[in-house]
Amino acid sequence: MNDDARTARKPSRSWAVYVPMMLFILATVTLAGCMRPSLAPGELAEQEPEGDTSRYAVELEYWHTYSDLEQEVFLEKVLPLFEKQYPHIRINAVRKDQTDQFKDTLLFAVADNKQPDVMRMDIVWVPEFAKKEALEELSGMPGFDAIKDTFIGVLIQTNVYKGGYYGLPVNANTRAALYNKKLLDAVGLSAPPSTFEELAAAAERLRAVRSDAYGIGVCCSGGWGMLPYFWSLGGEMTNPEYTKASGYLNGEASRAALNRMKDWMDRGIMSRSILGEVPGTWDGILKGQLLMIDDAHWFHTVNATGPNKELLDDVVIGLFPGLESGSGGISVIGGENLVMFEQSSHKQEAWEFIRWMTSEEPQRIMAETGLIPTIQGIENNVTNPLLAPYLEQLGQARPRPPVPNWTAIDEEFARMVERVLAGEMTAEEATDRAARKIDELLLE
Template sequence: MKIKSYIGALALLLVLSLLAACGSDTNGSNNNGTGSDGKSGKETTLTFWHHYSTASPEEKTLTEQLIPQFEAANPGIKVKAVAYPWDQLHKKLQIGGSSNDLPDVARLDIIWVPEFQKQGLLVALDEKFADFDETAKGLLEGPLSTGKIGDHYYGLPLNTNTKVLFWNKAMLEGSGLSKAPETTEEFFTAIAQIKAQSGKAWGFGEPALQGWNILPWIWSNGGDVLSPAMDTAQGYLNSPATVDILTKLRAAAQAGQIAGFKPGDVPVTEGHAQGSYAMMAEGPWAFAQFESQFPDFKAGTAYFPRGSAGSIQVLGGEDLGIFSKENGEESWKFVKFLTSEAAQVSMGKVGQIPVNLKAMENSEIKNIAYFAPFLEQLKTSKARPPVAAWPQIDTVINDTMSSIFMTDRDIKSELDQAAAKIDELLKQ
């Protein structure tokens, strides 16, 4: 009897062990109740890396409204959002690609998509997800095209943007100017007049010297960075048109009419609202910042100053890219949610221009008056070159512009050297 009891107990223990093994989570996910499929009991945590500024209206809307709404509608899926500054996020993704430490989903600057696609890190959305075409139909065609590399889409647009000229009415009027400058010639006359009137203020604030900041001046003056075939910078970055506009901008900076890009300078957006910078070129998110930090400041906007080639600003925006190899379906659900009408309207109300067609027609979005100049400027905005080497090219541009604006070195020679460096990057 003892032998039979021992055998019976052993058999029972074996059965219980097998049942426990069947119920365990073999891929590392938590097993806490109903899962994303409503049956398996598996809970999936998605990591979402983004570059919304910490505590900004956009970041608060994402973490306090949208993510809780998504989790409530998708039991079993949790989202861990992690914010990084723009440049740090780019480096984090570059390093993660080598160390296999990547998020499930990331908010990508549109200029990063070719780079990460070339490295084989992004999921081809139209190949992986059967309802991609149906989802894509509901989004603006221009922003949608920023995620297409070759024959496939590696990103879905989250938002689009550009910059317009902001002008501090009190500062301009105090300098005898009744309106914002319409041409580059008027612009340089205006900032000189503002500096002469108020020695402690600057006519224009420029926070950085990267392509995002410098290209609109070059483009509007008839210059460019790369050839139309995007295979060389020779004859384009170092063209007479580029030299001409940079010569004028450097002279203005040396005269104390332009500032904001040097370490220790007054932050541009805050300085514009507080009377340090009479003008700046910025995106729609500036209004959300004014509303939260400077509610009494009334900003004026105008088109970017027109040069010989027109008023050409830079096309901005972000795409959502999926890096996940294990949580693809859950990641796609999150991506679709962030591009849905409801989510786009919520983010639109804090300054993010929607890409969802229904959101664009939503009455709450149409009532946002300050979107109007940006939507008009978008008609002549131009995208940065969609080449995989663009982040490295942008570094060359930033270094070159820093050398030009902070020294007395010959501008043409600096641009010649930069063009040679860029051509080497294009060959890689």
């Protein structure tokens, strides 16, 4: 949006108009103070600071989707530290439900100029909202160049759109390899295999004695589930600039990666869970039907209580296998970035909050809830041992292509994978078709 358009939204008024308007607002506010506010279903009351609030020079509205525990830690431990260090800034933290409709709600808010100052945004949304000129480009902010290189691996790249940076990584997740310890012992392995060749050989030994067991279970054909295998086996979705799929998605290395997985499925090394068949990944690993699956750290968090708690003792977390010994596998990056909306009236203060939230102390505290921090060198100060292998895997992980049309591109990629693994198309046919369609989506 250009400056003229923004100015047109704010028509000037004379003091003759302002005086009666101010009296009306004062009366309205006084009346509202005597009434108990009503909340829409699913909305939480905003957190009001105790005591005198007149000391705050600036109030920032911050939208987030923290869980109950994450919100509790943020409000009770993190926020007081920030407001102690920046006593002139009040953070009005507003919790939003992470639903399928939330992005539409945010789009409507932007259209009506009712967006917050700062938001904790899913990383795959950042390019889309940057394209809509809804987000502030941050590379010109004070100290940005020094901060840019402090993040783990290539996490900062999840904020890039057309060469600009539109956020900072505040928490991350990735997928690591999960092994059934009893099945590792059964195939003679004392530790997780480091290459896919070793994993495939172990799966064949397992199949020789257990016809109902498989070596690998993959959750799904979309990018979040499939890209770690596709990349680790040498495949590429686009060029490094994320502008072209032809020559990459339908290149020899990508076709070889898909053909290898098709061969694994035909030989029973890879289960058909990726096509929606049994055993499912979680059931398979916990019931001893799958040697390896992969998942984010939520796997342990979700199952830490309840009937699967004891079964987790038989699950070993490892790094993704690589194509060759010593190369290491490549996983996929998930998580949230802190973004500033372009229409914020308090950009300097919003930047102070964003920058502070990516510093060591708040990152360490929020890690107590199970959120994976994003800055280098913090692994020695994180007390949750579950996060250690995921922090290590983040060092060798990539973002899904940070492009505005990612959702539609992901659907094309998933259909391509399913057509090859189900035997509906050859790798050559499926990759050529998907590359053409993804090229069109990248150009939009």
